[in-house]
Amino acid sequence: MDRRILTISLISLSLAACSNVETRKQAKGDFDYVNIKSSNELQLPAGLEKPAETTLYAIPEVKNQGPVGKKVDIRAPALVLPLASGSRIDEFDKTAAVWFDKVDDDRDLRELLIKAIEDYLGTEDVTFSSADTVNNVWESDWFHIEEESGYLFWSSIDLTESWRFRYSLVTKPHGRSVGLNVELIDYMHTSDKGSTKDIDPIEQQRVEMAMINAITSQLDYQYRLNNRDDRIARANMEIxxxxxxxxxxxxxxxxxxxxxxxxxxxxxxxxxxxxxxxxxxxxxxxxxxxxxxxxxxxxxxxxxxxxxxxxxxxxxxxxxxxxxxxxxxxxxxxxxxxxxxxxxxxxxxxxxxxxxxx
Missing domain, CATH: 3.30.310.170 (Outer membrane protein assembly factor BamC)
Incomplete structure (x- = not known):
């Protein structure tokens, strides 16, 4: 399989499918409840005492107005998939979203992971916009996707989405484990309804998980290339x-x-x-x-x-x-x-x- 096709599918399918409103799985059913108004307080005739009240069953006021009714996204939560050799999730250590343990003593794990991030960005024609090697923090340039309609000269862009990410590495003192965090730091959505830089927190988490999984896949691919090269080198050696x-x-x-x-x-x-x-x-x-x-x-x-x-x-x-x-x-x-x-x-x-x- 063409490596280019494989990597494009990881970001294009993962991010595009996660972020476009049109592709979300939406709730179905009767949504009359969204139009129900709150009842007025009980009005007592003059001369009557107000009965005792309890707050046990009181419904709190919703301050953060999120999607309701048909706009609710009902997809399963996004998960980190530790599929590369030596990758794992540590539920007791929240300093990194995913951990990578050293599986190749001949190569530096931190450098391998940095290369995996850089190679993956390269497959999408994206580069680092900044690199702080002392603090182990890198930021990417913009990823873009567009949705078009029409045909040839009559086509038009209906929707554009863009993302920028921050990649942070955490290295254990022994140097044999490196953790990766990915954070969405900039977002832009443009359609015929206008532009916005706001993204739903659940959508943000999905996009970040998709990026982590894409990098993990890239690292696994690099491991396979290294193993192949080692086998070829060994086959040509006088052992x-x-x-x-x-x-x-x-x-x-x-x-x-x-x-x-x-x-x-x-x-x-x-x-x-x-x-x-x-x-x-x-x-x-x-x-x-x-x-x-x-x-x-x-x-x-x-x-x-x-x-x-x-x-x-x-x-x-x-x-x-x-x-x-x-x-x-x-x-x-x-x-x-x-x-x-x-x-x-x-x-x-x-x-x-x-x-x-x-």
Whole structure:
């Protein structure tokens, strides 16, 4: 899908559908009550005492005259949708409308969120009108939508709506959580009935929620792009090489942190017919039992042949140790003899792609 189409739909549909009076769902039924006048006070004939009064059932005077009758908007309340990875709503912390937790240790979460806001504005041909990076406050230029009627040269603009927003970020002291607030700071509605800068509070809340959700969607899209780029970069990297451990032992040098490689190895064991019989996460070793299974003729005929690690049947110990930013993998046999460099070279064509975990 064209990214432009996707982002236009987020703001155009969300904001336009939320703000145009014509698209609101309106109440239906008998609205005679809106024309009912208040009753006059009870008038007592002379000589009679006024009965006791109570304010228990008194109807207070409505000072803020909002919509009544058919003008009442009966749509469900707008909600923040935390759909991006690591996004959440914290009902106990009202300093931000939505929170984003760090999911990518290689990238700065605050910068990612700023970029998501800026990229989203860019899809609507809108820029920041001001940026206070010290106080983490940004303001946008105007968003506009127009409704036209007629055809070609006889068309006319029936309605114009415009919005400006303020974006505020709240960063936790540990830096792994960033909150986002969006505030509508300017509004303009123009139609054949005139112009107004006033907006119903419920409508304002809807527009702000729509903007928050659009930015969350943009951040999720950015996460997906980053994941794709990381996979491509990793696929082109030389992740597994032959080398030596810190003790000079023949080893496979793997470009993964030790904890990450530790989590990946069970998948390798399962795929290549190693059965885990013991492990020690503190000392980073797996003990496995291996049975060599030669591929059959039928595997070759049907195209199901899979690579085979050419080790003798027996018990092996896979020992991991940190080597800089990489991890060295030393393999011992059942007699605690370290597998030779020659044996590792012989199996490197199978081990290299298998331990790259692309």
């Amino acid at each position: 597994v090489t032959l080398g030596e451990s810190d003790k000079g032992e023949p080893a496979l040098i793997i470009d993964y942190p030790i904890d990450e490689l530790w989590r990946y190895l069970p998948g390798f064991f399962e795929q290549y017919n190693f059965k885990v019989t013991d492990l020690n996460e503190d000392k980073y070793f797996y003990e496995v039992e291996y049975t060599l299974i030669e591929p059959s003729l039928w595997d070759s005929i049907w195209g199901d042949k899979i690579p085979v690690v050419n080790f003798k049947d027996g018990v092996y110990r896979f020992k991991l140790k940190t080597k800089g930013t990489q991890t060295s993998l030393v393999i011992q046999d059942d007699d605690k003899q370290i597998l030779s460099k020659e044996l590792l070279e012989e199996n490197f064509e199978v081990l290299e792609p298998a331990l790259s975990f692309r």
